[in-house]
Amino acid sequence: MLSLKNIAADPPPEQKSRRVFDGSFLVLLVLTLVGGIAVAVVSGWGRVGDILLETFGFLTILAPKIGAGIFIAATLPILLPRDRVGRLIGRESGVRGLVVAAACGAALPGGPMMTFPLAAGLGVAGADMGAVVAFISGWSLLGLNRTLIWEFSFLPSDLVWTRYLLSLPVPVLLGLAARAVMQRRPA
Amino acid sequence: MNILIGTVLIGAGALWLWLQLPNEEWRKASYRASLDTFLFTAPRVIVALLGAGFFAELLPEDQVRQLLGSEAGITGVLLAIALGPLTPGGAFVSFAIGAAALKAGASPVAAIAYVTSWSLFSTTKIFAYELSFMGRQATMVRIIVSLPIPFVIAGIASLLG
Numbered sequence: 001m002l003s004l005k006n007i008a009a010d011p012p013p014e015q016k017s018r019r020v021f022d023g024s025f026l027v028l029l030v031l032t033l034v035g036g037i038a039v040a041v042v043s044g045w046g047r048v049g050d051i052l053l054e055t056f057g058f059l060t061i062l063a064p065k066i067g068a069g070i071f072i073a074a075t076l077p078i079l080l081p082r083d084r085v086g087r088l089i090g091r092e093s094g095v096r097g098l099v100v101a102a103a104c105g106a107a108l109p110g111g112p113m114m115t116f117p118l119a120a121g122l123g124v125a126g127a128d129m130g131a132v133v134a135f136i137s138g139w140s141l142l143g144l145n146r147t148l149i150w151e152f153s154f155l156p157s158d159l160v161w162t163r164y165l166l167s168l169p170v171p172v173l174l175g176l177a178a179r180a181v182m183q184r185r186p187a
Numbered sequence: 188m189n190i191l192i193g194t195v196l197i198g199a200g201a202l203w204l205w206l207q208l209p210n211e212e213w214r215k216a217s218y219r220a221s222l223d224t225f226l227f228t229a230p231r232v233i234v235a236l237l238g239a240g241f242f243a244e245l246l247p248e249d250q251v252r253q254l255l256g257s258e259a260g261i262t263g264v265l266l267a268i269a270l271g272p273l274t275p276g277g278a279f280v281s282f283a284i285g286a287a288a289l290k291a292g293a294s295p296v297a298a299i300a301y302v303t304s305w306s307l308f309s310t311t312k313i314f315a316y317e318l319s320f321m322g323r324q325a326t327m328v329r330i331i332v333s334l335p336i337p338f339v340i341a342g343i344a345s346l347l348g
Binding site: 012013020027029031032036042043047051052055062064065066067069070071074077078079111113116117119120129132136143146148150151154158159163167177178181182 | 196
């Protein structure tokens with residue numbers, strides 16, 4: 001069993017700051033500004049104000065959940081070092097290895113800037129291509145933090161349940177498919 | 188109700204995690220990382236939600252219903268799958284767009300197909316992160332084996348009604 005607890009004597013790992021403004025944020029910002037101006041032209045600035053109020057009202061309701069989710073996304077990686085997850089996935093094999101990889105992908109919070117470096121390190125820890133694909137797919141399709149914070153907030157719950165349950169076996173199946181593809185290729 | 192259940196679950200997870208922090212130094216590091224993540228996430232969330240609100244207002248309902256509604260059938264689902272990879276930004280952007288489209292008359296199956304396709308093939312994720320960390324071969328293998336998934340999931344979802 002994987003233990004979260006570090007020895008209290010160890011210092012916490014150093015954290016790197018991320019740039020707040022990057023390309024994808026600027027794209028989002030420009031699209032939103034264009035959308036806002038378009039709404040103002042079509043329906044007037046009053047409607048823009050209504051949408052602003054609605055959005056900030058919704059954000060206020062979401063705030064406790066977003067706050068707790070951000071705490072989890074920031075703290076879990078400190079307590080659960082990457083190499084430990086890598087070793088856990090790397091030492092398993094067979095279908096069990098794929099299940100462990102998919103479950104780790106689903107359980108670990110964080111965006112692509114956390115997930116892909118970890119996935120790239122899995123090979124070093126002994127995982128095969130199947131486990132890497134199962135891990136990335138588990139994170140993409142079944143990420144718990146994302147589904148609990150965002151998906152259930154925006155989309156109707158029966159729709160979210162349907163999507164989630166149908167996607168449940170997919171990461172393991174994709175891992176098996178990736179193994180089959182790799183076996184056909186000359187090494 | 189959804190929001191309340193999610194808040195309780197996430198809150199319990201956060202509390203449990205906080206109890207795992209062994210001492211003051213670890214707690215401080217956790218708060219610093221949380222603040223950093225907050226400063227990164229908050230502007231994106233606010234801008235994405237506002238953008239989704241504006242675009243929901245601008246989306247012509249007749250056309251959304253015609254293109255992505257239940258009557259659009261397979262064509263609507265195919266269009267939804269094609270739109271997934273083109274969505275810029277993080278998860279809340281795609282969920283907000285899915286919610287806006289549902290409100291404007293898109294079918295639930297189209298929304299499921301869209302979210303699944305975005306999850307697997309978001310071009311932001313693939314070009315900004317996956318190719319550089321995983322390399323071309325691993326990325327291609329994952330994409331190729333994943334190609335049928337949105338179609339299969341949408342197919343089963345439409346059979347379920």
